Amino acid sequence: MNEMELKALSRDWPGVASAVKWDDDLVFTVSGKMFAVYCLHGPHRGRISFKVDAERFLELTDQPGIVPAAYMARAFWVSIAEPDRFARAKIGEFVQRSYALVRAGLSKRQQAALNAAHADAVKQ
Known part of the structure; x- marks a missing residue:
């Protein structure tokens, strides 16, 4: 999955x-909170990092091609170090779950504002 596919997925x-951000990474946020990072340049180009459920962290990092995310592992983030090992649909599921986890951590006020904005957008 590349940066354009990630943008289309989450649009x-x-x-x-x-x-x-940081010159090399395309960072995806919901209400200012990161839920996915795609490396654009350098030795880690194409690497995708995202938040996972705490109870799945060890399970996922035991799989070939998935490693704890640098600087973010303590917050249960992983990196797909070998994106070619995974189907685009599977990566999409991981990113969508990350979005849901981060969104669930927002305040009730922020979540209500997102719901209202989405309802308005759907009406138009």
């Missing part, structure tokens, strides 16, 4: 924005 999710 209709409420509150999603993306921006290049």
Whole structure:
């Protein structure tokens, strides 16, 4: 999965924005909170990192091609170090779950604002 496919996947999710940060990474956020990072340049180009359920962290990092995410592992983030090992649909499921986890951690006010904005967008 490349950066354009990630953008297309998350385009209709409420509150999603993306921006290049740290010169090398395309960071996807929901209400300002990161839920996925795609490395654009350097030796880790194509690597995708995202949040996972705490109870799945060890299971996932035991799989070939998935490693704890640098600097973010303590918050249950993993990196797909070998994206070619995984189907695009599977990576999409991981990223969508990450979005749901991060969104669930937002305040009730932020979640209500996302729901209202999404409802308005659907009406138009």
